[in-house]
Amino acid sequence: MIYSTIYKLQDAYRIATADIPGFDYNSPIYNERFDLANRAQYITQANLADAVAEDYIVDTSINLTGGNYSTSTGTYTAATLDISAITMNAVFTSGDVGKKIGFRIGTSTYLARIAQVIGTAEIVIAGNSLPAGNGTVADLIVFASNLPNSSSIDISSIGLLRYGSELAWQIVSDATQSVNMMSRESFERFTPSWYGNVNAIVWCLVGTKILFNQGSNLASLGNITLRAPVLPSVLTADTDYLRMLDGAMCNIFITVYRNLIMRRIPGMNVKADVDELASQIQALFQSRGMQIKEEVVADKVKALISA
Amino acid sequence: MSRTVQSNIISLLQRIDPTLKDGTTVIAAGNIATWASTAGAKFNPQQVVDFYNEGRTALANAVDLHYPEPLKGTVLGGLAQLNASLTFTSGAAPKPTGFIKSVFLSDVNNAQITINPIIMIPRLKDLETSTNRMVFDYGSSFSALTGTTNIPNAATYKLSYYGITTFVLSDVTGGATVEQFNDDWFPKIIQLAEAVANEQGQQAVNALAAQLVQGMLK
Numbered sequence: 001m002i003y004s005t006i007y008k009l010q011d012a013y014r015i016a017t018a019d020i021p022g023f024d025y026n027s028p029i030y031n032e033r034f035d036l037a038n039r040a041q042y043i044t045q046a047n048l049a050d051a052v053a054e055d056y057i058v059d060t061s062i063n064l065t066g067g068n069y070s071t072s073t074g075t076y077t078a079a080t081l082d083i084s085a086i087t088m089n090a091v092f093t094s095g096d097v098g099k100k101i102g103f104r105i106g107t108s109t110y111l112a113r114i115a116q117v118i119g120t121a122e123i124v125i126a127g128n129s130l131p132a133g134n135g136t137v138a139d140l141i142v143f144a145s146n147l148p149n150s151s152s153i154d155i156s157s158i159g160l161l162r163y164g165s166e167l168a169w170q171i172v173s174d175a176t177q178s179v180n181m182m183s184r185e186s187f188e189r190f191t192p193s194w195y196g197n198v199n200a201i202v203w204c205l206v207g208t209k210i211l212f213n214q215g216s217n218l219a220s221l222g223n224i225t226l227r228a229p230v231l232p233s234v235l236t237a238d239t240d241y242l243r244m245l246d247g248a249m250c251n252i253f254i255t256v257y258r259n260l261i262m263r264r265i266p267g268m269n270v271k272a273d274v275d276e277l278a279s280q281i282q283a284l285f286q287s288r289g290m291q292i293k294e295e296v297v298a299d300k301v302k303a304l305i306s307a
Numbered sequence: 308m309s310r311t312v313q314s315n316i317i318s319l320l321q322r323i324d325p326t327l328k329d330g331t332t333v334i335a336a337g338n339i340a341t342w343a344s345t346a347g348a349k350f351n352p353q354q355v356v357d358f359y360n361e362g363r364t365a366l367a368n369a370v371d372l373h374y375p376e377p378l379k380g381t382v383l384g385g386l387a388q389l390n391a392s393l394t395f396t397s398g399a400a401p402k403p404t405g406f407i408k409s410v411f412l413s414d415v416n417n418a419q420i421t422i423n424p425i426i427m428i429p430r431l432k433d434l435e436t437s438t439n440r441m442v443f444d445y446g447s448s449f450s451a452l453t454g455t456t457n458i459p460n461a462a463t464y465k466l467s468y469y470g471i472t473t474f475v476l477s478d479v480t481g482g483a484t485v486e487q488f489n490d491d492w493f494p495k496i497i498q499l500a501e502a503v504a505n506e507q508g509q510q511a512v513n514a515l516a517a518q519l520v521q522g523m524l525k
Contacts, residue, residue: 022376028427031434031441
């Protein structure tokens with residue numbers, strides 16, 4: 001994630017509002033400065049992603065990490081599918097709903113998912129082939145929410161910039177250097193034992209899940225890292241630096257921010273800074289050695305001021 | 308701001324009631340105490356002070372209504388006030404006497420707290436945090452929606468505002484109290500106070516005030 005080294009949110013707010021004639025500093029807009037700034041960030045990034053998407057690439061580990069485990073036994077009630085009085089290394093929270101769990105009653109092991117968190121030591125579970133009778137639960141494990149399941153990983157919790165979708169993404173594994181994206185059709189026809197595939201990992205994106213398959217020589221997928229552009233992180237403090245690259249991007253952001261602020265002022269005749277934005281967009285592309293046609297600039301300006 | 312309230316009142320009296328009760332002695336600085344104790348030929352002293360105060364208020368309101376924000380600050384600079392010991396108790400603070408319009412409310416560290424009209428409550432209520440504070444303008448006080456949660460009890464809040472002093476008779480007889488308005492506004496105050504004295508209605512006085520301040524804009 002990139003950050004401006006110059007502009008904090010408070011700087012951008014001061015500059016944007018100083019350009020608005022007669023701006024009332026004691027106004028509700030001050031309380032909305034975070035909302036508006038975050039919206040301006042999304043608008044700016046989304047409309048200029050063709051030039052700046054790479055700036056927002058981050059590595060996200062999508063391995064099985066972060067699960068919890070029990071440190072005592074608990075009580076299972078079959079009628080209500082309830083596990084209670086169980087001590088975990090980290091107490092249950094509402095964020096655990098939907099996570100997969102494994103546990104043992106006697107010599108039998110079970111898989112389920114958390115349907116409801118009743119309290120810090122009590123959950124209701126759901127699943128198939130769960131115990132029919134009451135019992136004492138031992139060795140309960142809560143798997144991380146990004147647990148690979150049937151060779152798929154849910155990435156819905158990552159705020160990904162979907163510009164260019166998976167074409168702009170890269171996945172790396174420490175198990176092999178051959179990690180390749182495939183179309184869904186090719187993925188379905190992948191043959192793990194074919195000599196060209198035996199050391200390869202392949203993947204394809206389906207909705208919010210990445211499906212994986214691996215060659216027959218590989219014992220596992222290894223540690224997987226998703227390298228993809230993400231949305232700007234949310235600004236929550238006046239001292240947060242803008243998630244924009246210094247230079248043209250910050251200038252464009254401030255212009256978009258000012259435009260959003262002016263729209264909230266009753267009676268304000270919003271004058272779109274068309275020329276200013278157009279020249280800044282030109283500057284952005286030129287600074288990256290890219291060409292952009294005038295009509296494309298015009299489209300981007302329109303999108304930035306009407307979003 | 309060097310004209311005194313006394314000199315302004317004497318100027319007003321020259322227009323609406325120039326002599327003492329005897330009908331012959333012209334009111335001046337030298338006999339202002341006599342005027343205060345015996346009244347003029349036409350009006351009693353408190354009436355005259357009331358006319359003067361009403362004229363000033365009409366002028367301040369007209370400037371607030373008709374001037375653009377930065378210019379307003381310049382014109383009303385004499386009315387700018389700082390209360391550096393505004394007291395919030397249980398999330399509420401009383402408006403200062405003579406309050407016209409708030410400019411900036413902050414805590415002791417100059418962290419801003421906005422003052423909003425109550426119509427903004429539905430729009431803003433979910434945005435309040437300890438670093439995004441707000442109060443609402445309720446009658447004679449400013450009140451926080453969440454009590455002391457984000458506006459702790461303290462007597463160190465700072466309020467910059469425009470406020471108008473209501474002068475009393477002793478401000479006239481004392482001779483030292485200085486008018487808040489800048490000197491170039493003096494003729495307009497007199498003109499408006501005269502209109503009040505001539506029993507023109509509030510609507511006519513406000514219209515005259517608007518005409519006078521807009522004339523200054525051109």
